[in-house]
Amino acid sequence: MEARRSCQENPCYKEHSHDALSIGAIDTGAARLSGPFEGRLRLAQGDVVVIPEGQVHACNPYGGAWQYQMLHIDQLWAASIMQSNTVDELFDGIRVLRCPALYRQVNELNDAVFADEAADQLSNRLQALLSGLSMTSTVHLVPSETDSIMLSRLTPVLNRLRSDAANPALDELASSVGMSRYQLIRAMRRATGLSPLAWRQNTRIAQARRMLRNGLSIAETAHELGFTDQSHFHRVFRAYVSATPGDYRR
Numbered sequence: 001m002e003a004r005r006s007c008q009e010n011p012c013y014k015e016h017s018h019d020a021l022s023i024g025a026i027d028t029g030a031a032r033l034s035g036p037f038e039g040r041l042r043l044a045q046g047d048v049v050v051i052p053e054g055q056v057h058a059c060n061p062y063g064g065a066w067q068y069q070m071l072h073i074d075q076l077w078a079a080s081i082m083q084s085n086t087v088d089e090l091f092d093g094i095r096v097l098r099c100p101a102l103y104r105q106v107n108e109l110n111d112a113v114f115a116d117e118a119a120d121q122l123s124n125r126l127q128a129l130l131s132g133l134s135m136t137s138t139v140h141l142v143p144s145e146t147d148s149i150m151l152s153r154l155t156p157v158l159n160r161l162r163s164d165a166a167n168p169a170l171d172e173l174a175s176s177v178g179m180s181r182y183q184l185i186r187a188m189r190r191a192t193g194l195s196p197l198a199w200r201q202n203t204r205i206a207q208a209r210r211m212l213r214n215g216l217s218i219a220e221t222a223h224e225l226g227f228t229d230q231s232h233f234h235r236v237f238r239a240y241v242s243a244t245p246g247d248y249r250r
Contacts, residue, residue, distance in 0.1 A: 001122070002072040002213075003113035006242075015058040015194065016240050019206045021075040021091070022051040023129070024059070025106040029066030031059050033094070036193035037142050041096060048102045050095040050133055055144060056193030057094060069110050073126065081123060082130045090133060096140040097133065105129045150191040153177060157184065161200040165226040170196060205240040208233075212249040221245070 002020070006027075015035060026047045033041040033049065035057040042062055043049065051057055053075040059068070075091065082090075109125045117125075151158075157173045173196060174184040188196050204225045211221045222233035222245075237245045 001074070001113065001126070003070070003110050004072075004243075005069045005110065005114075006067045012060045013058045013242060014239050015056055015198065016202045016205075017054050017056045017193070018051070018072055019053060019210075020072040021053055021078050022049075022070060022072050023106060023133070024049040024051070024068055024070045025103050027067040027069060029064055030062040031066050031068065032062040033096070034058050034060075035094070035142070036189060037145075041140050041142075043096065044098070046098065046100060046103045047139075048097045048099065048106055048133070050090065050097070052091040052093070052144060054146075055094055055142075069106065071106065071109065071113075078126070078130060081127050082134065090130070091144075093144045094140075094142040095133075095138045097136050098139045099132075099136050102129070102132050102136055105132055147191045150187055154187060154191055157188070157196065158199070161196060162203055167197065167200065201236055202240065205237055208237060208245070209241070209248065212245060218245045218249065 026043050026045050026049075028045055030045065031043040033043055035055070043059070049059075079091070105125075105128065109122070109129055112122055112125055154177060156176050160168050160173060160176075170181045170184065174181045177184070177187075179187060185195055188194065188199060192199050194202060204227075208221050208225055211224065212218070216224070218233070219230060222230050225233070227233035227236070234244060237243075237248070241248060
């Protein structure tokens with residue numbers, strides 16, 4: 001489990017996804033939730049947002065400054081401790097919930113993480129929060145719409161985007177799956193919610209977070225992931241995480 005609180009008033013994000021279940025709460029101001037879905041959702045102070053693993057989204061200020069807090073939790077672990085038959089329902093799309101008691105639970109769990117509370121106590125707090133989420137009515141739901149057939153067809157493209165040291169040519173990727181470059185862009189958006197390059201960058205930054213958490217240096221992480229230099233890595237990382245690699249590692 002990873003916890004964070006914004007300490008700036010205007011952090012902004014590109015569309016991205018996480019390799020974990022994310023539970024966010026708006027502390028002050030208002031935010032605009034957007035993604036590969038129709039329209040935008042306005043989030044108010046006190047709102048709690050549940051974003052399943054792999055769900056593309058972006059949250060940015062709405063009409064001025066805002067602050068938020070976020071928990072990123074291994075989704076399989078969360079499901080294992082829920083002890084509920086509502087697991088699949090909770091993870092079937094982005095949910096916005098408006099309940100003061102839930103907001104307090106998110107805030108208290110974040111406090112406990114920053115206070116380095118014992119693991120069993122954190123687990124109990126998380127279990128209580130997940131139970132509360134599953135029993136609270138949803139104000140807004142953005143269903144998860146994954147095209148699994150298209151995702152399977154794009155496997156060769158995803159493998160190259162994930163593993164090639166340099167950005168592969170779009171035309172080359174498209175021809176490998178019998179598409180034009182414009183067909184590939186549309187197919188990637190339908191299957192993943194992101195364009196090919198954005199998916200590559202998002203995947204690399206998710207890997208970078210894991211590597212930095214495991215103790216690798218910034219230079220080693222940038223090199224392993226194929227970034228041309230640390231300044232390029234810094235710019236891309238900050239655009240997706242709203243923090244520098246150094247701040248995140250510390």
